[in-house]
Amino acid sequence: VGTSGAGKTTLLNILGGLDSPSAGDVVLCGQNLSQAKEKQITKLRNQQLGFVYQFHHLLAEFTAQENAAMPLIIAGMSNREAMSKAADLLERVGLKERLGHKPAELSGGERQRVAIARALVNSPRVVMMDEPTGNLDAETAESIQALMLTLRQEIGTSFAVVTHDMALAQKMDRTLVLERGGLVER
Ligand SMILES: Nc1ncnc2c1ncn2[C@@H]1O[C@H](COP(=O)(O)OP(=O)(O)O)[C@@H](O)[C@H]1O
Ligand SMILES: [Mg+2]
Structure with a gap:
Protein backbone atom coordinates (compact mmCIF):
# COMPACT_ATOMS: atom_id res chain seq x y z
CA VAL A 1 0.00 0.00 0.00
CA GLY A 2 1.00 3.63 -0.39
CA THR A 3 -0.28 6.92 -1.73
CA SER A 4 -0.76 7.42 -5.44
CA GLY A 5 2.59 8.13 -7.07
CA ALA A 6 4.55 6.56 -4.20
CA GLY A 7 6.15 4.09 -6.60
CA LYS A 8 4.13 0.91 -6.06
CA THR A 9 3.80 0.05 -9.75
CA THR A 10 7.45 0.93 -10.33
CA LEU A 11 8.47 -1.41 -7.50
CA LEU A 12 6.37 -4.30 -8.86
CA ASN A 13 7.80 -3.75 -12.34
CA ILE A 14 11.32 -3.87 -10.95
CA LEU A 15 10.60 -6.98 -8.88
CA GLY A 16 9.17 -8.68 -11.96
CA GLY A 17 12.11 -7.81 -14.19
CA LEU A 18 10.01 -5.52 -16.39
CA ASP A 19 12.05 -2.48 -15.38
CA SER A 20 15.57 -2.20 -13.98
CA PRO A 21 16.55 -0.34 -10.81
CA SER A 22 18.88 2.68 -10.87
CA ALA A 23 20.58 1.20 -7.78
CA GLY A 24 20.52 -2.14 -5.95
CA ASP A 25 19.88 -5.69 -7.12
CA VAL A 26 16.85 -7.89 -7.59
CA VAL A 27 17.46 -11.56 -6.83
CA LEU A 28 14.63 -13.74 -8.09
CA CYS A 29 14.64 -17.52 -7.57
CA GLY A 30 18.37 -17.31 -6.85
CA GLN A 31 19.14 -15.33 -9.98
CA ASN A 32 20.47 -11.76 -9.86
CA LEU A 33 18.51 -9.94 -12.56
CA SER A 34 21.11 -7.22 -13.06
CA GLN A 35 23.58 -9.91 -14.13
CA ALA A 36 21.11 -11.86 -16.25
CA LYS A 37 20.60 -11.46 -19.98
CA GLU A 38 17.25 -10.20 -21.24
CA LYS A 39 16.51 -13.66 -22.63
CA GLN A 40 17.06 -15.31 -19.22
CA ILE A 41 14.88 -12.69 -17.53
CA THR A 42 12.13 -13.30 -20.06
CA LYS A 43 12.32 -17.04 -19.40
CA LEU A 44 12.28 -16.54 -15.64
CA ARG A 45 9.29 -14.22 -15.96
CA ASN A 46 7.42 -16.70 -18.16
CA GLN A 47 8.13 -19.71 -15.94
CA GLN A 48 8.28 -18.38 -12.38
CA LEU A 49 6.06 -15.30 -12.32
CA GLY A 50 2.48 -14.39 -13.03
CA PHE A 51 1.07 -10.89 -13.47
CA VAL A 52 -2.39 -9.47 -12.86
CA TYR A 53 -3.17 -5.80 -13.51
CA GLN A 54 -6.05 -3.45 -12.83
CA PHE A 55 -7.15 -3.87 -16.44
CA HIS A 56 -7.30 -7.46 -17.57
CA HIS A 57 -5.07 -7.12 -20.70
CA LEU A 58 -6.63 -10.21 -22.26
CA LEU A 59 -6.20 -10.66 -25.99
CA ALA A 60 -9.51 -9.70 -27.61
CA GLU A 61 -9.27 -12.15 -30.53
CA PHE A 62 -8.80 -15.19 -28.30
CA THR A 63 -11.23 -17.11 -26.09
CA ALA A 64 -10.95 -17.29 -22.29
CA GLN A 65 -9.39 -20.72 -22.62
CA GLU A 66 -6.86 -19.60 -25.24
CA ASN A 67 -5.94 -16.54 -23.18
CA ALA A 68 -5.39 -18.66 -20.07
CA GLY A 109 -15.32 -9.78 -12.86
CA GLU A 110 -15.18 -12.73 -15.27
CA ARG A 111 -12.38 -11.08 -17.27
CA GLN A 112 -10.40 -10.58 -14.10
CA ARG A 113 -10.94 -14.24 -13.22
CA VAL A 114 -9.53 -15.21 -16.62
CA ALA A 115 -6.56 -12.92 -15.98
CA ILE A 116 -5.99 -14.65 -12.62
CA ALA A 117 -6.25 -18.09 -14.25
CA ARG A 118 -3.72 -17.00 -16.88
CA ALA A 119 -1.35 -15.73 -14.17
CA LEU A 120 -1.54 -19.04 -12.28
CA VAL A 121 -1.59 -21.51 -15.18
CA ASN A 122 2.17 -22.10 -15.22
CA SER A 123 2.27 -22.68 -11.41
CA PRO A 124 4.49 -19.64 -10.82
CA ARG A 125 6.47 -19.04 -7.64
CA VAL A 126 5.09 -15.53 -7.27
CA VAL A 127 2.14 -13.67 -8.76
CA MET A 128 2.48 -9.88 -8.93
CA MET A 129 -0.86 -8.12 -8.74
CA ASP A 130 -1.21 -4.38 -9.32
CA GLU A 131 -4.60 -3.13 -8.09
CA PRO A 132 -6.26 -6.40 -9.19
CA THR A 133 -9.71 -5.31 -7.98
CA GLY A 134 -9.28 -1.57 -8.57
CA ASN A 135 -11.58 -1.48 -11.58
CA LEU A 136 -14.42 -3.57 -10.14
CA ASP A 137 -17.55 -2.73 -8.16
CA ALA A 138 -17.43 -3.51 -4.43
CA GLU A 139 -19.35 -6.77 -4.64
CA THR A 140 -17.34 -8.16 -7.56
CA ALA A 141 -14.12 -7.01 -5.91
CA GLU A 142 -15.03 -8.94 -2.80
CA SER A 143 -15.68 -12.17 -4.72
CA ILE A 144 -12.35 -11.80 -6.57
CA GLN A 145 -10.57 -11.22 -3.26
CA ALA A 146 -12.15 -14.33 -1.76
CA LEU A 147 -11.01 -16.26 -4.83
CA MET A 148 -7.46 -14.91 -4.49
CA LEU A 149 -7.25 -16.03 -0.87
CA THR A 150 -8.60 -19.50 -1.67
CA LEU A 151 -6.21 -19.99 -4.59
CA ARG A 152 -3.26 -18.78 -2.55
CA GLN A 153 -3.95 -21.53 -0.01
CA GLU A 154 -4.77 -24.24 -2.52
CA ILE A 155 -1.94 -23.61 -4.96
CA GLY A 156 0.70 -22.39 -2.51
CA THR A 157 1.84 -19.53 -4.72
CA SER A 158 2.96 -16.27 -3.11
CA PHE A 159 1.06 -13.15 -4.07
CA ALA A 160 2.66 -9.70 -4.04
CA VAL A 161 -0.34 -7.39 -4.18
CA VAL A 162 -0.53 -3.62 -4.61
CA THR A 163 -3.89 -2.36 -3.44
CA HIS A 164 -5.79 0.71 -2.27
CA ASP A 165 -8.20 -1.56 -0.47
CA MET A 166 -7.24 -1.73 3.21
CA ALA A 167 -9.63 -4.65 3.78
CA LEU A 168 -7.70 -6.69 1.21
CA ALA A 169 -4.34 -5.53 2.56
CA GLN A 170 -5.29 -6.69 6.03
CA LYS A 171 -6.08 -10.20 4.76
CA MET A 172 -2.50 -10.66 3.54
CA ASP A 173 0.25 -12.24 5.68
CA ARG A 174 2.26 -9.01 5.67
CA THR A 175 1.44 -5.43 4.84
CA LEU A 176 4.19 -3.05 3.76
CA VAL A 177 3.80 0.67 3.22
CA LEU A 178 5.82 2.37 0.49
CA GLU A 179 6.55 5.92 1.58
CA ARG A 180 9.33 8.40 0.84
CA GLY A 181 11.18 5.81 -1.22
CA GLY A 182 11.26 3.13 1.46
CA LEU A 183 9.19 0.17 2.66
CA VAL A 184 7.99 0.07 6.23
CA GLU A 185 6.21 -2.80 7.91
CA ARG A 186 2.74 -1.98 9.10
N1 LIG B 1 8.67 5.11 -16.75
C1 LIG B 1 8.78 6.12 -15.91
N2 LIG B 1 9.76 7.03 -16.03
C2 LIG B 1 9.90 8.05 -15.16
N3 LIG B 1 9.07 8.25 -14.13
C3 LIG B 1 8.06 7.39 -13.95
C4 LIG B 1 7.86 6.28 -14.81
N4 LIG B 1 6.77 5.59 -14.38
C5 LIG B 1 6.32 6.24 -13.29
N5 LIG B 1 7.09 7.33 -13.03
C6 LIG B 1 6.95 8.25 -11.89
O1 LIG B 1 7.36 7.55 -10.74
C7 LIG B 1 6.51 7.85 -9.65
C8 LIG B 1 5.88 6.56 -9.11
O2 LIG B 1 4.92 6.09 -10.07
P1 LIG B 1 4.12 4.73 -9.86
O3 LIG B 1 5.11 3.64 -9.61
O4 LIG B 1 3.25 4.58 -11.04
O5 LIG B 1 3.31 5.03 -8.53
P2 LIG B 1 2.05 4.29 -7.90
O6 LIG B 1 1.84 2.99 -8.62
O7 LIG B 1 2.41 4.10 -6.46
O8 LIG B 1 0.88 5.21 -8.04
C9 LIG B 1 5.51 8.87 -10.14
O9 LIG B 1 5.99 10.14 -9.80
C10 LIG B 1 5.52 8.66 -11.63
O10 LIG B 1 5.16 9.83 -12.30
MG1 LIG C 1 0.27 2.20 -9.69
Whole structure:
Protein backbone atom coordinates (compact mmCIF):
# COMPACT_ATOMS: atom_id res chain seq x y z
CA VAL A 1 0.00 0.00 0.00
CA GLY A 2 1.00 3.63 -0.39
CA THR A 3 -0.28 6.92 -1.73
CA SER A 4 -0.76 7.42 -5.44
CA GLY A 5 2.59 8.13 -7.07
CA ALA A 6 4.55 6.56 -4.20
CA GLY A 7 6.15 4.09 -6.60
CA LYS A 8 4.13 0.91 -6.06
CA THR A 9 3.80 0.05 -9.75
CA THR A 10 7.45 0.93 -10.33
CA LEU A 11 8.47 -1.41 -7.50
CA LEU A 12 6.37 -4.30 -8.86
CA ASN A 13 7.80 -3.75 -12.34
CA ILE A 14 11.32 -3.87 -10.95
CA LEU A 15 10.60 -6.98 -8.88
CA GLY A 16 9.17 -8.68 -11.96
CA GLY A 17 12.11 -7.81 -14.19
CA LEU A 18 10.01 -5.52 -16.39
CA ASP A 19 12.05 -2.48 -15.38
CA SER A 20 15.57 -2.20 -13.98
CA PRO A 21 16.55 -0.34 -10.81
CA SER A 22 18.88 2.68 -10.87
CA ALA A 23 20.58 1.20 -7.78
CA GLY A 24 20.52 -2.14 -5.95
CA ASP A 25 19.88 -5.69 -7.12
CA VAL A 26 16.85 -7.89 -7.59
CA VAL A 27 17.46 -11.56 -6.83
CA LEU A 28 14.63 -13.74 -8.09
CA CYS A 29 14.64 -17.52 -7.57
CA GLY A 30 18.37 -17.31 -6.85
CA GLN A 31 19.14 -15.33 -9.98
CA ASN A 32 20.47 -11.76 -9.86
CA LEU A 33 18.51 -9.94 -12.56
CA SER A 34 21.11 -7.22 -13.06
CA GLN A 35 23.58 -9.91 -14.13
CA ALA A 36 21.11 -11.86 -16.25
CA LYS A 37 20.60 -11.46 -19.98
CA GLU A 38 17.25 -10.20 -21.24
CA LYS A 39 16.51 -13.66 -22.63
CA GLN A 40 17.06 -15.31 -19.22
CA ILE A 41 14.88 -12.69 -17.53
CA THR A 42 12.13 -13.30 -20.06
CA LYS A 43 12.32 -17.04 -19.40
CA LEU A 44 12.28 -16.54 -15.64
CA ARG A 45 9.29 -14.22 -15.96
CA ASN A 46 7.42 -16.70 -18.16
CA GLN A 47 8.13 -19.71 -15.94
CA GLN A 48 8.28 -18.38 -12.38
CA LEU A 49 6.06 -15.30 -12.32
CA GLY A 50 2.48 -14.39 -13.03
CA PHE A 51 1.07 -10.89 -13.47
CA VAL A 52 -2.39 -9.47 -12.86
CA TYR A 53 -3.17 -5.80 -13.51
CA GLN A 54 -6.05 -3.45 -12.83
CA PHE A 55 -7.15 -3.87 -16.44
CA HIS A 56 -7.30 -7.46 -17.57
CA HIS A 57 -5.07 -7.12 -20.70
CA LEU A 58 -6.63 -10.21 -22.26
CA LEU A 59 -6.20 -10.66 -25.99
CA ALA A 60 -9.51 -9.70 -27.61
CA GLU A 61 -9.27 -12.15 -30.53
CA PHE A 62 -8.80 -15.19 -28.30
CA THR A 63 -11.23 -17.11 -26.09
CA ALA A 64 -10.95 -17.29 -22.29
CA GLN A 65 -9.39 -20.72 -22.62
CA GLU A 66 -6.86 -19.60 -25.24
CA ASN A 67 -5.94 -16.54 -23.18
CA ALA A 68 -5.39 -18.66 -20.07
CA ALA A 69 -3.33 -21.18 -22.10
CA MET A 70 -1.05 -18.50 -23.58
CA PRO A 71 1.80 -18.60 -21.00
CA LEU A 72 2.07 -22.38 -21.47
CA ILE A 73 2.05 -22.17 -25.27
CA ILE A 74 4.74 -19.47 -25.10
CA ALA A 75 6.74 -21.78 -22.79
CA GLY A 76 6.60 -24.46 -25.50
CA MET A 77 3.88 -26.78 -24.21
CA SER A 78 1.74 -28.54 -26.83
CA ASN A 79 -1.54 -26.81 -27.66
CA ARG A 80 -3.59 -29.73 -26.43
CA GLU A 81 -1.94 -29.96 -23.05
CA ALA A 82 -1.93 -26.17 -22.59
CA MET A 83 -5.64 -25.93 -23.43
CA SER A 84 -6.44 -28.74 -21.02
CA LYS A 85 -4.52 -27.09 -18.16
CA ALA A 86 -6.19 -23.77 -18.96
CA ALA A 87 -9.60 -25.44 -18.75
CA ASP A 88 -8.71 -26.87 -15.30
CA LEU A 89 -7.68 -23.45 -14.01
CA LEU A 90 -10.74 -21.72 -15.46
CA GLU A 91 -12.91 -24.29 -13.76
CA ARG A 92 -11.21 -23.50 -10.44
CA VAL A 93 -11.96 -19.80 -10.83
CA GLY A 94 -15.61 -20.60 -11.58
CA LEU A 95 -15.61 -20.16 -15.35
CA LYS A 96 -16.29 -23.71 -16.50
CA GLU A 97 -19.18 -22.46 -18.64
CA ARG A 98 -17.19 -19.63 -20.24
CA LEU A 99 -14.24 -21.41 -21.87
CA GLY A 100 -15.18 -20.43 -25.40
CA HIS A 101 -16.13 -16.81 -24.67
CA LYS A 102 -14.02 -13.92 -25.87
CA PRO A 103 -13.21 -11.05 -23.45
CA ALA A 104 -15.94 -8.81 -24.93
CA GLU A 105 -18.51 -11.49 -24.06
CA LEU A 106 -17.48 -11.59 -20.38
CA SER A 107 -18.29 -9.32 -17.43
CA GLY A 108 -15.55 -7.29 -15.71
CA GLY A 109 -15.32 -9.78 -12.86
CA GLU A 110 -15.18 -12.73 -15.27
CA ARG A 111 -12.38 -11.08 -17.27
CA GLN A 112 -10.40 -10.58 -14.10
CA ARG A 113 -10.94 -14.24 -13.22
CA VAL A 114 -9.53 -15.21 -16.62
CA ALA A 115 -6.56 -12.92 -15.98
CA ILE A 116 -5.99 -14.65 -12.62
CA ALA A 117 -6.25 -18.09 -14.25
CA ARG A 118 -3.72 -17.00 -16.88
CA ALA A 119 -1.35 -15.73 -14.17
CA LEU A 120 -1.54 -19.04 -12.28
CA VAL A 121 -1.59 -21.51 -15.18
CA ASN A 122 2.17 -22.10 -15.22
CA SER A 123 2.27 -22.68 -11.41
CA PRO A 124 4.49 -19.64 -10.82
CA ARG A 125 6.47 -19.04 -7.64
CA VAL A 126 5.09 -15.53 -7.27
CA VAL A 127 2.14 -13.67 -8.76
CA MET A 128 2.48 -9.88 -8.93
CA MET A 129 -0.86 -8.12 -8.74
CA ASP A 130 -1.21 -4.38 -9.32
CA GLU A 131 -4.60 -3.13 -8.09
CA PRO A 132 -6.26 -6.40 -9.19
CA THR A 133 -9.71 -5.31 -7.98
CA GLY A 134 -9.28 -1.57 -8.57
CA ASN A 135 -11.58 -1.48 -11.58
CA LEU A 136 -14.42 -3.57 -10.14
CA ASP A 137 -17.55 -2.73 -8.16
CA ALA A 138 -17.43 -3.51 -4.43
CA GLU A 139 -19.35 -6.77 -4.64
CA THR A 140 -17.34 -8.16 -7.56
CA ALA A 141 -14.12 -7.01 -5.91
CA GLU A 142 -15.03 -8.94 -2.80
CA SER A 143 -15.68 -12.17 -4.72
CA ILE A 144 -12.35 -11.80 -6.57
CA GLN A 145 -10.57 -11.22 -3.26
CA ALA A 146 -12.15 -14.33 -1.76
CA LEU A 147 -11.01 -16.26 -4.83
CA MET A 148 -7.46 -14.91 -4.49
CA LEU A 149 -7.25 -16.03 -0.87
CA THR A 150 -8.60 -19.50 -1.67
CA LEU A 151 -6.21 -19.99 -4.59
CA ARG A 152 -3.26 -18.78 -2.55
CA GLN A 153 -3.95 -21.53 -0.01
CA GLU A 154 -4.77 -24.24 -2.52
CA ILE A 155 -1.94 -23.61 -4.96
CA GLY A 156 0.70 -22.39 -2.51
CA THR A 157 1.84 -19.53 -4.72
CA SER A 158 2.96 -16.27 -3.11
CA PHE A 159 1.06 -13.15 -4.07
CA ALA A 160 2.66 -9.70 -4.04
CA VAL A 161 -0.34 -7.39 -4.18
CA VAL A 162 -0.53 -3.62 -4.61
CA THR A 163 -3.89 -2.36 -3.44
CA HIS A 164 -5.79 0.71 -2.27
CA ASP A 165 -8.20 -1.56 -0.47
CA MET A 166 -7.24 -1.73 3.21
CA ALA A 167 -9.63 -4.65 3.78
CA LEU A 168 -7.70 -6.69 1.21
CA ALA A 169 -4.34 -5.53 2.56
CA GLN A 170 -5.29 -6.69 6.03
CA LYS A 171 -6.08 -10.20 4.76
CA MET A 172 -2.50 -10.66 3.54
CA ASP A 173 0.25 -12.24 5.68
CA ARG A 174 2.26 -9.01 5.67
CA THR A 175 1.44 -5.43 4.84
CA LEU A 176 4.19 -3.05 3.76
CA VAL A 177 3.80 0.67 3.22
CA LEU A 178 5.82 2.37 0.49
CA GLU A 179 6.55 5.92 1.58
CA ARG A 180 9.33 8.40 0.84
CA GLY A 181 11.18 5.81 -1.22
CA GLY A 182 11.26 3.13 1.46
CA LEU A 183 9.19 0.17 2.66
CA VAL A 184 7.99 0.07 6.23
CA GLU A 185 6.21 -2.80 7.91
CA ARG A 186 2.74 -1.98 9.10
N1 LIG B 1 8.67 5.11 -16.75
C1 LIG B 1 8.78 6.12 -15.91
N2 LIG B 1 9.76 7.03 -16.03
C2 LIG B 1 9.90 8.05 -15.16
N3 LIG B 1 9.07 8.25 -14.13
C3 LIG B 1 8.06 7.39 -13.95
C4 LIG B 1 7.86 6.28 -14.81
N4 LIG B 1 6.77 5.59 -14.38
C5 LIG B 1 6.32 6.24 -13.29
N5 LIG B 1 7.09 7.33 -13.03
C6 LIG B 1 6.95 8.25 -11.89
O1 LIG B 1 7.36 7.55 -10.74
C7 LIG B 1 6.51 7.85 -9.65
C8 LIG B 1 5.88 6.56 -9.11
O2 LIG B 1 4.92 6.09 -10.07
P1 LIG B 1 4.12 4.73 -9.86
O3 LIG B 1 5.11 3.64 -9.61
O4 LIG B 1 3.25 4.58 -11.04
O5 LIG B 1 3.31 5.03 -8.53
P2 LIG B 1 2.05 4.29 -7.90
O6 LIG B 1 1.84 2.99 -8.62
O7 LIG B 1 2.41 4.10 -6.46
O8 LIG B 1 0.88 5.21 -8.04
C9 LIG B 1 5.51 8.87 -10.14
O9 LIG B 1 5.99 10.14 -9.80
C10 LIG B 1 5.52 8.66 -11.63
O10 LIG B 1 5.16 9.83 -12.30
MG1 LIG C 1 0.27 2.20 -9.69
